[in-house]
């Protein structure tokens with residue numbers, strides 16, 4: 268039976284000089300619990316996000332553990348994998364929730380202690396515990412139990428039964444809490460942590476502690492696992508004030524979290540291909556999202572208007588994750604030693620095991636977690652040594668049909684012919700690898716230039732200020748919300764409706780999703796920009812529904828653009844409430860760096876719009892870096908996404924003229940012929 272990922276939301280208290288304000292609040296009432304977020308466009312209304320567990324600023328570590336975590340320990344003792352992960356923007360309290368402090372221990376130490384206590388209640392020798400701890404830093408996996416200087420990058424592999432694991436990871440037997448505490452404290456000193464404006468000890472990596480519980484039951488061994496994941500925070504480089512090193516980390520963090528969002532999105536749509544492989548984080552968490560484990564997502568939220576947009580993003584992610592269904596299985600293997608094999612015996616092929624249905628839950632399931640796991644499947648597994656052995660295919664020893672010379676053919680060749688063939692094959696392989704390396708290098712370069720471009724644009728936007736920022740800083744008078752809470756009880760239904768509408772829209776975009784997977788980062792951004800341009804033209808004409816659709820399509824291509832998400836929420840709200848939507852005025856681009864102003868002063872062949880439009884779109888990346896200074900102020904760009912090549916018709920649209928055929932002109936310079944045709948079809 269399917270098991271949905273459970274969501275808990277936790278709002279941290281104000282820290283340091285943070286202002287008192289109610290922009291984000293938690294309500295635990297008779298009608299249920301929810302997180303309220305004041306609407307950036309209308310301070311008199313707010314969005315309501317209902318979850319079964321919502322913790323306000325006064326919630327204790329103990330409360331969270333007792334309500335949401337403790338029941339999962341039972342589940343793990345029945346041989347099921349449990350994954351608990353803390354998600355949220357940087358400085359929202361993920362590490363506090365997962366690790367805590369000596370005075371207020373968090374989920375990790377409490378889980379370990381509870382597991383050790385539980386083991387003590389069972390017959391000696393029946394249960395053994397082992398822990399491993401690793402981090403994913405800039406998309407590489409490192410063992411945190413190994414001295415950092417000596418720690419190699421660890422590969423992520425998949426075993427014969429499709430389970431993903433980190434190869435060569437150390438696994439430490441745990442007998443007492445003191446054992447664990449010493450190991451864990453030492454390991455945490457190795458974790459990549461750095462200071463940002465928002466958090467003096469910001470985690471720059473995703474950290475995963477895995478507790479493995481092996482339970483002997485007659486001639487079977489059950490293996491329960493508890494994965495405790497402290498994700499690095501999604502980051503807004505405007506707020507974190509990151510330097511070059513931090514930016515590189517931040518880009519890796521944001522990328523992996525973005526893939527996490529894409530995975531959840533694809534799962535919600537029932538997509539045939541889920542992009543787990545696009546980052547190590549999602550590959551490792553594959554089992555927790557749409558896999559065979561039981562999941563709990565703790566959404567950490569930071570208070571105040573400053574974090575409102577991040578909070579909306581976190582909560583939207585949580586709402587989508589709420590619908591992700593897992594199919595928990597019991598990991599079981601035979602305890603009996605495998606029969607001794609004669610050295611000459613042909614090794615048996617490891618069987619591919621599909622989850623088998625439980626013969627009867629009452630028989631297979633014992634203990635208080637019976638209800639929780641009703642319908643779980645039991646996976647009989649061969650002995651661990653076999654199950655963990657990477658398949659030949661995964662070890663890269665697989666042979667494509669017809670690619671290897673047959674033995675009989677080889678026998679007919681002379682030694683020198685064989686040597687020649689081998690030399691040719693080696694040459695071809697070396698050439699293939701060099702080409703692959705070159706491709707990867709070019710892609711990396713492309714990505715870097717796009718990242719640089721985006722952060723430059725973000726800087727420009729923050730320098731010119733935005734309407735919503737000033738609104739964000741306005742504190743909500745205390746007591747204002749109480750009557751509003753009553754007035755807007757129906758917002759829950761509204762929200763659900765909104766999300767349903769959203770999901771419907773997403774169904775339409777599944778084609779885009781597939782396309783997104785194959786497009787290069789630059790093409791994705793260009794397509795996103797094209798949709799934003801269309802959306803803006805429609806919103807200026809008052810066609811809010813069409814504009815909304817275009818903005819949503821843009822979001823498929825640039826899922827990380829915060830301004831775009833904000834714009835979608837604003838238009839949805841305006842459309843729903845029959846209000847007029849006024850897009851924020853387009854901003855003049857400011858000269859930021861000396862380098863750019865110097866470049867802007869350099870003579871150019873022409874400053875005319877025609878010139879820009881006629882440029883080859885594939886060359887505009889480079890050109891665009893120098894062109895903002897020459898761009899007519901207030902005419903181009905949306906404030907959400909950068910428009911690199913000024914589309915002529917968009918300029919006309921801004922002047923209030925007919926824009927019905929904008930799509931064609933807009934795409935011509937940005938997308939090329941094929942892309943243009945596809946976009947016209949879609950539009």
Ligand SMILES: Nc1ncnc2c1ncn2[C@@H]1O[C@H](COP(=O)(O)OP(=O)(O)OP(=O)(O)O)[C@@H](O)[C@H]1O
Pocket residue numbers: 278279280282355356357358359360361362363364466468469470471498499500501567
């Ligand atoms: N519930 C809480 N009670 C008291 N202090 C808290 C709470 N949650 C967080 N804090 C404090 O807020 C600050 C930021 O928290 P924390 O480091 O846990 O954030 P984070 O989400 O892990 O950030 P990052 O992603 O940058 O690592 C810390 O000083 C922490 O002690």
